[in-house]
Amino acid sequence: MEAVVVQNMTKTYGKEKTLAVDNISFSVAKGELFGLIGPDGAGKTSIFRILTTLLLADSGTASVDGFDVVKDFKSIRNTVGYMPVKFSLYQDLTIEENLSFFATVFGTTIEANYDLIKDIYVQIEPFKKRRAGKLSGGMKQKLALCCALIHKPTTLFLDEPTTGVDPVSRKEFWEMLRRLKEQNITIIVSTPYMDEASLCDRIALMQGGKILSIDTPDDIVKAYREKLYAIKANEMYPLLKVLENYPGTLNSYAFGEYAHATFKDQMKNMEEFERFLAEKQLTGVEIKSIEATIEDSFIKLLH
Amino acid sequence: MKQFISFVRKEFYHVLRDRRTLLILFGMPIAQILLFGFALTNEVKDSEILVVDYAKDNASQQILTHIGASRYFKISKAALTQKEIMSTFQAGKIKAVVVIPVNFNEDLLHSNKAQIQLIADATDINTANMIINYLSAIILEYQNQINENLEIPYQIIPETRFLYNPQLKGAPGFVPGVMALVLMLVSVMMTAISIVREKETGTMEILLVSPFKPVLVIFAKAFPYLILSLINVTAILLLSVFVLDLPVKGSVPLLFAESTLFIITCLALGIFISIKTDSQQFAMLISLMGMLLPTMMFSGFLFPIENMPLPLQIISNMVPSKWYYIIVKSIMIKGLGFSSLWKETLILLGMTLFLLAISLKNFKIRLQ
Amino acid sequence: MAQGEKVIVCDKLTKRFGDFIATNEITFEVNKGEIFGFLGANGAGKTTAMRMLCGLSTPSSGKASIAGFDVYTQTEQIKRNIGYMSQKFSLYENLTVKENIEFFGGIYGLTDQQIETKTEELLNRLGLKSEAKKLVGSLPLGWKQKLSFSVAILHEPKIVFLDEPTGGVDPVTRRQFWDLIYEAAERGITIFVTTHYMDEAEYCNRISIMVDGRIEVLDSPTNLKRSFGVSSMDEVFYQLARSAKRGD
Numbered sequence: 038m039e040a041v042v043v044q045n046m047t048k049t050y051g052k053e054k055t056l057a058v059d060n061i062s063f064s065v066a067k068g069e070l071f072g073l074i075g076p077d078g079a080g081k082t083s084i085f086r087i088l089t090t091l092l093l094a095d096s097g098t099a100s101v102d103g104f105d106v107v108k109d110f111k112s113i114r115n116t117v118g119y120m121p122v123k124f125s126l127y128q129d130l131t132i133e134e135n136l137s138f139f140a141t142v143f144g145t146t147i148e149a150n151y152d153l154i155k156d157i158y159v160q161i162e163p164f165k166k167r168r169a170g171k172l173s174g175g176m177k178q179k180l181a182l183c184c185a186l187i188h189k190p191t192t193l194f195l196d197e198p199t200t201g202v203d204p205v206s207r208k209e210f211w212e213m214l215r216r217l218k219e220q221n222i223t224i225i226v227s228t229p230y231m232d233e234a235s236l237c238d239r240i241a242l243m244q245g246g247k248i249l250s251i252d253t254p255d256d257i258v259k260a261y262r263e264k265l266y267a268i269k270a271n272e273m274y275p276l277l278k279v280l281e282n283y284p285g286t287l288n289s290y291a292f293g294e295y296a297h298a299t300f301k302d303q304m305k306n307m308e309e310f311e312r313f314l315a316e317k318q319l320t321g322v323e324i325k326s327i328e329a330t331i332e333d334s335f336i337k338l339l340h
Numbered sequence: 341m342k343q344f345i346s347f348v349r350k351e352f353y354h355v356l357r358d359r360r361t362l363l364i365l366f367g368m369p370i371a372q373i374l375l376f377g378f379a380l381t382n383e384v385k386d387s388e389i390l391v392v393d394y395a396k397d398n399a400s401q402q403i404l405t406h407i408g409a410s411r412y413f414k415i416s417k418a419a420l421t422q423k424e425i426m427s428t429f430q431a432g433k434i435k436a437v438v439v440i441p442v443n444f445n446e447d448l449l450h451s452n453k454a455q456i457q458l459i460a461d462a463t464d465i466n467t468a469n470m471i472i473n474y475l476s477a478i479i480l481e482y483q484n485q486i487n488e489n490l491e492i493p494y495q496i497i498p499e500t501r502f503l504y505n506p507q508l509k510g511a512p513g514f515v516p517g518v519m520a521l522v523l524m525l526v527s528v529m530m531t532a533i534s535i536v537r538e539k540e541t542g543t544m545e546i547l548l549v550s551p552f553k554p555v556l557v558i559f560a561k562a563f564p565y566l567i568l569s570l571i572n573v574t575a576i577l578l579l580s581v582f583v584l585d586l587p588v589k590g591s592v593p594l595l596f597a598e599s600t601l602f603i604i605t606c607l608a609l610g611i612f613i614s615i616k617t618d619s620q621q622f623a624m625l626i627s628l629m630g631m632l633l634p635t636m637m638f639s640g641f642l643f644p645i646e647n648m649p650l651p652l653q654i655i656s657n658m659v660p661s662k663w664y665y666i667i668v669k670s671i672m673i674k675g676l677g678f679s680s681l682w683k684e685t686l687i688l689l690g691m692t693l694f695l696l697a698i699s700l701k702n703f704k705i706r707l708q
Numbered sequence: 709m710a711q712g713e714k715v716i717v718c719d720k721l722t723k724r725f726g727d728f729i730a731t732n733e734i735t736f737e738v739n740k741g742e743i744f745g746f747l748g749a750n751g752a753g754k755t756t757a758m759r760m761l762c763g764l765s766t767p768s769s770g771k772a773s774i775a776g777f778d779v780y781t782q783t784e785q786i787k788r789n790i791g792y793m794s795q796k797f798s799l800y801e802n803l804t805v806k807e808n809i810e811f812f813g814g815i816y817g818l819t820d821q822q823i824e825t826k827t828e829e830l831l832n833r834l835g836l837k838s839e840a841k842k843l844v845g846s847l848p849l850g851w852k853q854k855l856s857f858s859v860a861i862l863h864e865p866k867i868v869f870l871d872e873p874t875g876g877v878d879p880v881t882r883r884q885f886w887d888l889i890y891e892a893a894e895r896g897i898t899i900f901v902t903t904h905y906m907d908e909a910e911y912c913n914r915i916s917i918m919v920d921g922r923i924e925v926l927d928s929p930t931n932l933k934r935s936f937g938v939s940s941m942d943e944v945f946y947q948l949a950r951s952a953k954r955g956d
Contacts, residue, residue: 114548123542
């Protein structure tokens, strides 16, 4: 069964009709962990707001748990959980007060759905008398997730929950999401971090209001047909310059300690390339063929 | 209902945990009352005035005795030319000069009409007004006294009247004014800011995406400020009775009922502002410029409305605090009952309903 | 990279807020033209340290000199010799690209002649010629960030401080941004950068990782990975930051 269905959704803003979401269609299956991956301005937040009934689309239809986002907005508001971008809770209320307030607003109690948040809540429970404003970024995030889960939503919308969060807290957050998935909650999450994409069941790579590609992370990577090489040298910036100037290069860019590059004719003439590098006086050169990552796929789609 | 209570409790947490809010809520009314009550009193005490008596007759002597007996003035006498009077003013020693022309008594007896010239140092316009008013009142009193048994009354010009404040006391006018001001500030500004803050932090998005009815969110947010405002009214009245020695002449329950109505007017305004704005600063600016300033200018509390040009008088009718100011003044100082205030009450009620209506009409169950 | 000349010298630099030690005796040096990555978990004390280095906040104790100027007494000279950009501080959204460049050029005391040539150069380099008269607010985030960086180094500062400059930017623009950083470093501008992207840490000549207010490690990415016996910076960071006691 489909938890979320979006058909030909378009959203523009203001008098100039700035296009935020451009004729998008996709669907998310029940219990799926679905990722909208893309930079700022890709249209992720607009999609979230339309699906959570906070905004009306210009055209197209969408439904959540079978409810229409326009007609049945009340039913949707009863069943979904939502964590907006930049969400900051009530800074002057304690952990406990925040949680019990949101529980009451959603017509439930902490006790009633405790089993759902238990895993996460026990980590912050020792500080339950502390005000939200005095919590660390990671703890705030856990509390926000608890608040969004307290009424046992069928579908959970998380808009950039990890933006600006350090890699360690990000990792922990994704572990929590994996565990939640086991509770059969559909989770739709957006992120600008490409490395988080592989943790989703399925992803949509987005840019400029459009979906560039939508599939499982594995299949997106498999769709990368060119042979990809990782090249390393002791001097990174000169290496990038050299790759750019090599006539056989299709595309080259930095990627961590390596540079990634694709070549014309799938690089049949490796010796010639190695000679070219040697002439440029690069040291410690290392070349290897590698599997593409989501980020490589995204870069290719943008070109 | 349980949700509503939980909401109200949360709102009280916000208020009680923020020192700045608390200070504005409760420190300000007290400060205002004390400031107006003691420091900024409009009373004129022991003002130095100069008397130039050209008449030196029976009537002029009697008037001067009256003025001298008043505790407001310290008089000295001199015979000066017009030019010398001007230079005395320039020295800045005296606040006003009373000039009684020659043949004062005779004019009064024969033509039933006489003139007294009152000159005041108008660099401080309020004090000048006050002194002229007091002097005129004293002259008037004298005139009434000599007219008691006469068929054709004597007339001394100028003529000024004092209404409802015969003791020439400074306090009564400002307590209703401060009440209007404080309620405006607390109810309009605090409500607007607290709702807009939820928009800024993103919590409003969550509340909208919840089973709680969106309109109830707004009312639940406004409700605590109704209670806080009523506490403020009580505090101001207690201060006014026990510290400033100014009793409430009319019915206290009526005063509270009217105050509740005015508070709801203000809350409706605050809600309207919060719907139309997205940032706390902007909400505050609008509240201050759009609400507080008109309250100061047009309620009749600092500047008498009767003296304003007609267009401004018409504008003043649209300021809710003007009507509330009239109501409070009538109840507290004149001791009037509801039968004399139904018109003002009705106007206020109309404004409240209008504001609530446009707020509801503009309220959106979605963002934007 | 010109070895020898030190443009940032920190010795036991400390900042206390009450009994909370935000930055605890950090000691390090940065060479001219170096790209220095300043990493750490949220709340590790990076922002506080950066504010002190920019002359915006007076240290509680310790010594530091920036471009040869003392952080206690010569903050005005420091500000004249550094550039700064962050994800939050960008340009004026309601001014055009050209107006922004002219304004910041004026702020940094460039002559009209200099501003004109700089503007020309910059617009050409970023390929923004046709956008010169557009409001900055209407540009995509990635372009804004590239423009913002170029404006931050308009006056050829000795050091430029970048606070998470690429957050939320797409992968292609992120790399173009780093090209700009490399170019600036080639010209001898020292780059001091914070980031949450671990692949960007690899682009730095050296990086430091802060944990609970202290600099826990400082070395080149390659050496760090070797000494931790792991294959990526991500794992180095994870091992270090996991031991952190405090958050932000």
